[in-house]
Amino acid sequence: MEFDYLTGARDRWLEFMCSCDPDFEIRPATEAEMLDFEKEFGNIPAEYRYFLKKIGFCYVFSEHVDDIKSLIKSHRKFSEESKGLDGWSWEMRDVFIIGWDGAGNPFGICMKTQKIMIEYMGSGVEVFSDSFQELLENGLPS
Numbered sequence: 001m002e003f004d005y006l007t008g009a010r011d012r013w014l015e016f017m018c019s020c021d022p023d024f025e026i027r028p029a030t031e032a033e034m035l036d037f038e039k040e041f042g043n044i045p046a047e048y049r050y051f052l053k054k055i056g057f058c059y060v061f062s063e064h065v066d067d068i069k070s071l072i073k074s075h076r077k078f079s080e081e082s083k084g085l086d087g088w089s090w091e092m093r094d095v096f097i098i099g100w101d102g103a104g105n106p107f108g109i110c111m112k113t114q115k116i117m118i119e120y121m122g123s124g125v126e127v128f129s130d131s132f133q134e135l136l137e138n139g140l141p142s
Contacts (some may be wrong), residue, residue, distance in 0.1 A: 003050045009136045010055045028056045029068035037068060041075045045096050047107050047132050062137025063101045074099065078106050092119045 021063045021112050029052040034044060044052065057067035082090045090106060095117050097108040107118035107128050116129040129135035 003047055008055070009058075027067065033068045037072060037075075040072075045111070045114075047114075048096065048098060048109060050137075051132070058136070060135050063099055063107065063139070065099045065135075066097075069072050071098070074106070090119055092117060092125050 023114060034049060034052060038044060050130075052068055052071075056064050057070065058065050064070070074097050077100075078090060083122060088104075092106065092108070093122075094107040094111045095110055096104050098116075099108075101118065103121075105118055105120050107116060109115075109132060110117050114118055114131055116135050118128040119125045129138070
């Protein structure tokens, strides 16, 4: 399977979270939840879809990678804020939003390159990580 690394990532995440909260449980997304999301927002990238199915959500560095419920809110927020109604707008295009950093900056998967991009408000768009795999491998607590 091409996303086998996610099994190790899930195990690391679960071990870390259970050390903080013994009652912690991973809540992966169901196929029905993902299909409902896709009806409104379009296809979920394959690697992230597999992540949602196996892990559900996680923190990398101090950033929250969305679960399926947060993903809906994130996509609605990004879409609304991208309209530019209040004089500014996010510049990121062709990026599938997967979360927001602690300062409220969106990050996501570039649909062309699969790199993880982040837009810092007022400072432009930058590469945050070369891939989703690299983001998890370098950013998950160990």
